[in-house]
Amino acid sequence: MGMNRATANRHEADHELGRGVQTGSLLMALAGVAFVGYGVVFLARTFFGSGFELGVATLNGVTPAELNAVDPAVMHYINHLHVATSAFIIATGIAVTALAWYGVRNGLLWAWATAIVAAVVGLAIALPMHYADLFAHNWMTHLGPIYLATVVFVAGAVLAYPGVRSEPRTAEPSGNTEA
Numbered sequence: 001m002g003m004n005r006a007t008a009n010r011h012e013a014d015h016e017l018g019r020g021v022q023t024g025s026l027l028m029a030l031a032g033v034a035f036v037g038y039g040v041v042f043l044a045r046t047f048f049g050s051g052f053e054l055g056v057a058t059l060n061g062v063t064p065a066e067l068n069a070v071d072p073a074v075m076h077y078i079n080h081l082h083v084a085t086s087a088f089i090i091a092t093g094i095a096v097t098a099l100a101w102y103g104v105r106n107g108l109l110w111a112w113a114t115a116i117v118a119a120v121v122g123l124a125i126a127l128p129m130h131y132a133d134l135f136a137h138n139w140m141t142h143l144g145p146i147y148l149a150t151v152v153f154v155a156g157a158v159l160a161y162p163g164v165r166s167e168p169r170t171a172e173p174s175g176n177t178e179a
Contacts, residue, residue: 021107024160028100028115031153035093035119038145043086046079053082055142059135092122100156109164112157119153 042053051057052064059067068075096115103111123146130143 018107018163020159021163022105024156024158024163025100025105027152027156028104028160029097029156031119031149031156032093032095032097032100032115034145034149034152035096036090037093038149039086039089039093041145042089043083046082046086052078053142054145055138055140056135057138088122092118096153100160104160104164107163107165112160112164116157119150123150 038054045051045053050064052059057063064075064078067078095118099111099115099118104115127143127146130137
């Protein structure tokens with residue numbers, strides 16, 4: 001009877017860890033999809049927007065049209081950088097989503113760690129420049145979406161961590177309660 005209770009307790013604990021991994025990986029994947037969405041909006045604004053990017057209508061009062069009239073090459077270069085930046089935001093979002101959905105959801109520590117590193121490197125390099133006050137931007141629309149996605153991602157990573165393992169899970173033989 002003691003063995004059956006120990007087995008039940010272990011399965012209960014495994015179920016709780018599994019639920020954390022499932023919820024956490026879902027949140028991490030949703031954040032990855034949000035990163036993709038942010039990148040798509042960033043890209044679309046390059047070609048169809050009235051400003052430079054989300055939350056940046058002008059650069060010190062100069063609109064994109066005015067800058068283009070003064071020096072079209074500068075606007076082409078800015079657009080080139082926006083396309084490249086959006087591509088890397090979208091690519092990172094795709095990688096984070098796939099790692100979370102296919103790796104973290106299966107409890108793989110390497111997938112969890114890789115998703116964390118990918119997101120942290122991107123954010124750690126991109127975000128500090130925003131605090132240098134080099135140009136005016138609307139903090140809420142410019143950084144709000146990415147911070148919201150980051151909070152969701154971190155919550156998912158924290159929920160998933162206790163259930164991830166360094167080795168793949170293997171199925172236990174069923175019905176074997178004797179040791």
